[in-house]
Amino acid sequence: MPEVSAEWAAAASNLLSNIRSSWTNLSTVSLPASEEDRKKIWDPSTMFSEELWLENEKNCAVVHKSKRGRKRQELLAVALGVKAGVKGALLWQPLKLFAYSQITSLVRRAALTQNDNHCNYEKAHNFKVYTFRGPHWCEYCANFMWGLIAQGVRCSDCGLNVHKQCSKYVPNDCQPDLKRIKRVYCCDLTTLVKAHNTQRPMVVDICIREIEARGLKSEGLYRVSGFTEHIEDVKMAFDRDGDKADISASLYPDINIIAGALKLYFRDLPIPVITYETYSKFIEAAKISNPDERLEAVHEVLMLLPAAHYETLRYLMIHLKKVTLNEKENFMNSENLGIVFGPTLMRPPEDSTLATLNDMRYQKQIVQILIENEDVLF
Template identity: 50%
Template sequence: MEDLRNIWKPELYHIQMEAPLPKRISCDNCTDRPEFYGKEYHGILGHKEATVLLENEPNGAFLIRKGNEYNDFYTLTWRFNDRIHHYKLYYDGTHYMKDKRYDTIYDLVADGLITCHMELKAQPILDMINAKANYTESPYVTLNRRKLNTLSRIQQTSNKSSPLFNDKIEVKPPVDNTTKKPTFDLTPTWEENPLLMKYSKSHSFKVHTFKGLNWCELCANFLWGFTAQGVKCEDCGFIAHSKCSERVPNHCTPDLKKIRGVFGIDLTTLLNAHSSTLPFVVRKCVNEIEARGMDSEGIYRVSGFADEIEALKMAFDKDGEAADLSQYSNINVVAGTLKLYLRLLPVPLVTYEVHPKLVQAIQIKTVSSQVSMLRECLDSLPPAHFNCLQYMVQHLHRVSQLAEVNKMSAHNLSTVFAPTLVATPPAITDLAFEIRALQALIEYCPQIYYGNN
């Protein structure tokens, strides 16, 4: 591993260490002090009086006041760069001025002083970071290349021996390659990295407070600040400045060992981690149902035993691809487990973004225009969602063709699956449009996916 001293550039850290420290200017005789402030609160105080109190104090000195009794905010006054500055200050359980929130006033002032100091003294470096940050040369790639190569070798080996890595979505009849939506992208995530991502997965960045010294894995510079110094991806752990995170490509690569089970995992995250084009839970359940449940009356409507569904769920989470479905003689248990998997997806197969388009499409009068609009809706889905929904709709179409036996028409199936497959805002309780849309997908499946007239 390369010497970290050559990767982590410490200029920003040294500049931060020169930032002024908070110094509270106390008021001992304030009678109307709010319970969320301490002696730094001076009551109703004008800016001229506050300036007098701070003019002979060092940079970093601060107090809190209220300009007048009618203000719905407080005022933070501090001395910085040998000048007095005033800021509107709010409290609603946490202290804040803009978007960042703090548990204590000290944290807010300390972080604010560092921010102002960095903007004053480090602007050339910050401009350089924005201009020169290069993902392919970043510490993330440099320090994790060996790990990612190992993961790639594991996946390549599995690709030869395990059906988990050979998932193919069966399409009958064949789709014209000139119009077929690509199922995956074979462009390497970065130069010379053999780990080929099937889907473009964006990072799940969240503001994070880091303990100890940390650096940005894009620009290799220190994460400056007192608290909430940057962001961290909840899926792969990528750390970056907030600004740098906006430039990181959609190459989130969760390590397999970080995936706990398969239920409740974001679909794209799971498929990236397993180098697969279809969740094995969906494929195995569908195969089992098509093998011995297509003529079962009320398939998908009749509930299986809850304890057996939970047992099969645990088997999938524990044994993965090796889970044995044949031991569950009641096919409704397999169907119930499939519905549970789809219901627990953090983002349903038909996403929140596509939902309003779907509702709009189903209100078109002519079938040909409706089919065309539905195709456009599906093309808006993320590839992982597009492929899995296609697989499910094709399966449900085959189930509906045996409705005389299993009593599950396209309408009955769409009534069962609409709440599970379509992301609807909580305020929507009437799913009439969603049911009609899913019914149309099932009924017009050959025209939508195969282009048949």
């Protein structure tokens, strides 16, 4: 087993002190008689010793085999690491079956805060009611989760387990686990970039890189549609292979397929790049008649976007500005791109066709302003 750092030992000691405090409530539990033996049991350096770990591996298998046939009281005793009715008999199943998993989770979260390469975008946890199998401790308050079903909540993005009441106080520090992210398209933008530890969604980076390499002078870029079936193929490639998806010219010679896949990614976002919370503010800014005041209002609203959304929008506008610089070949100016990307990047909070139609010219105007003034606004 790898050497235990000070952070691991501190997390282990904190959690195990809570487990030890629960023993006083069990009449069937007996600790070793001598004070020296008891201290040795709860000493993290002893608990994590390789010899003791290997010795108790065999006991874990025995517990698993007999688990189904035990009574509820016996299961609780086993989970806490003792044999019911046998004085001084200490098992190490909780370290393997419960405590170790809890310590791993705590250390995982501690390690994430020390990761200098991590993009520090704030993200709220996606908590859902969860029924835990066997005893579980809250990873926020370190207290036991009581009950047989729905004992607490679990974040479906990072796996954090807490009491339902504790979830209200957990900071917005969710670091999604890549193993829990099943797809790329239709995934929340901030969730995706934090899972991949990137500044922007890798779909945006890869598609824009490919378009700028061989498609900036393509006539009608972003306006001309590629074959829907091929665009779906690109989507499935990203969902299946992530940043290893192959969208090279050998597979997709038509650059409009790549451009269509990029637009589809933005349309499929559950929260648009220009979020629902800022939508109305952008529309109001577009209605300002004075150009200088309008530009200032747009800049103020941009500052309200979540960090990942802001960075993605900034990168896209820099790219679209490059597209307009090749207007003589591709016939795509900022107004044309505004018509294409307005409804793609902005959607009204309410699902109203009338509201969408009324706001279309303002959506176009906002994107046009962002493209033409990207060097000032970003």
